[in-house]
Amino acid sequence: xxxxxxxxxxxxxxxxxxxxxxxxxxxxxxxxxxxxxxxxxxxxxxxxxxxxxxxxxxxxxxxxxxxxxxxxxxxxxxxxxxxxxxxxxxxxxxxxxxxxxxxxxxxxxxxxxxxxxxxxxxxxxxxxxxxxxxxxxxxxxxxxxxxxxxxxxxxxxxxxxxxxxxxxxxxxxxxxxxxxxxxxxxxxxxxxxxxxxxxxxxxxxxxxxxxxxxxxxxxxxxxxxxxxxxxxxxxxxxxxxxxxxxxxxxxxxxxxxxxxxxxxxxxxxxxxxxxxxxxxxxxxxxxxxxxxxxxxxxxxxxxxxxxxxxxxxxxxxxxxxxxxxxxxxxxxxxxxxxxxxxx
Numbered sequence: 001x002x003x004x005x006x007x008x009x010x011x012x013x014x015x016x017x018x019x020x021x022x023x024x025x026x027x028x029x030x031x032x033x034x035x036x037x038x039x040x041x042x043x044x045x046x047x048x049x050x051x052x053x054x055x056x057x058x059x060x061x062x063x064x065x066x067x068x069x070x071x072x073x074x075x076x077x078x079x080x081x082x083x084x085x086x087x088x089x090x091x092x093x094x095x096x097x098x099x100x101x102x103x104x105x106x107x108x109x110x111x112x113x114x115x116x117x118x119x120x121x122x123x124x125x126x127x128x129x130x131x132x133x134x135x136x137x138x139x140x141x142x143x144x145x146x147x148x149x150x151x152x153x154x155x156x157x158x159x160x161x162x163x164x165x166x167x168x169x170x171x172x173x174x175x176x177x178x179x180x181x182x183x184x185x186x187x188x189x190x191x192x193x194x195x196x197x198x199x200x201x202x203x204x205x206x207x208x209x210x211x212x213x214x215x216x217x218x219x220x221x222x223x224x225x226x227x228x229x230x231x232x233x234x235x236x237x238x239x240x241x242x243x244x245x246x247x248x249x250x251x252x253x254x255x256x257x258x259x260x261x262x263x264x265x266x267x268x269x270x271x272x273x274x275x276x277x278x279x280x281x282x283x284x285x286x287x288x289x290x291x292x293x294x295x296x297x298x299x300x301x302x303x304x305x306x307x308x309x310x311x312x313x314x315x316x317x318x319x320x321x322x323x324x325x326x327x328x329x330x331x332x333x334x335x336x337x338x339x340x341x342x343x
Contacts, residue, residue, distance in 0.1 A: 003044060005110035007051055010041040014057045015245075023151065023247045038232055040066050040305045055126040055154040060147050060212065069140035069204070072131040074119060075165065075197065075225040079136055079297055081283065081307040087262050093306045094258040100303070101291050107235040109264045110221065111251040112281035112307050115171035118146060119224055122164050125156040133202065145203050146170075151219075151244035165224030168249070172199040173276045194279045201233055217277070220246040250275075254287060265308050272310060281309040315341045329331050 005271035007304050017034050021027045029037075038057065052059070075244040084090050097105060117133040130146035146152055149170065156164075172180075172195045180198060181191035192198035202214040220241045223230055238248040251268055255261045265282045272279060286292065286304040295303040321337040 007044050028258050034105045058116050071138045072141050073138050077136050078133045080299050080302045084306050084308045089153050093202050100295055103244045105291055106287040107255040108259050108285050110283050112283045113169040114196045114278040114280045115169040118170055120166045125160045127154050139216055142203050144208045145211040147218045148208050151247045157245045164226045165195055166220050167222045167224055168218055168220035169260045170199050170203055171217050171277045190303040211231050219249045234285050280308050283307050
């Protein structure tokens, strides 16, 4: 048997199975068949360590980091988004774009997922570096931990650019947060406050096996460095990222007018709590990517995109007592005590 060819074949079969299971959600083999393929690959690599490569499916969980993470400078800044809190501010966004872009432009809307933004660098189709957003200009090198996330491909589906950076959100499902918090409380640890904090804490673990146990997901929504233009539109870019092997941000829609954008945002908001993960708004982008260059960015945010933030979650509670607090100057201030509610 040609060992090298068998290892290559096994890797391709496992990558295809992962893509169908995690990205297309249409598995083509049973869990038992998958386990047998993975076990055979692992045994062959153990017997022939000289044939192990970093993009092998067996390399998702590595060794513990000896210290805190080193920093990596982003090739292209990962800027934050400006915010809109009303329909009027969305109309203002349209007006600002119109003053710069003379050609016709349209929009795309997508979920604003509440997680941790990361940047994934691929060289010749293989994942080489993964980093957090950090301050937008530099982030932490968390490559080993990001490798454990099964919705992050270690090897892209060809054809792919020689170099590319894919950006997206690492998120944790609400059900997974409940499981993790239950386990933490059982051993006396403080539970995570929300899925965003849990996702951030999970990605920044020194031990990759802890990250792997958290069942994180990754959703792609943009690119950084790329050898050439990947698509003419934002919708086309998401389709291209899907073809490379990524799960992309859901509920992405094209919109011809700002009125269509507002309708789509209302639809997204009506389903806000129906998703398995937390969302805190919608992202509106200019659909035509050629306009992104024309519009450019400020030092803080791109001019071709804006985040519409949903109102803060509200719940009713009950005042249980009112106590009087006496300050140093003798001023008496009433202080209300409430039954606690979780937001």
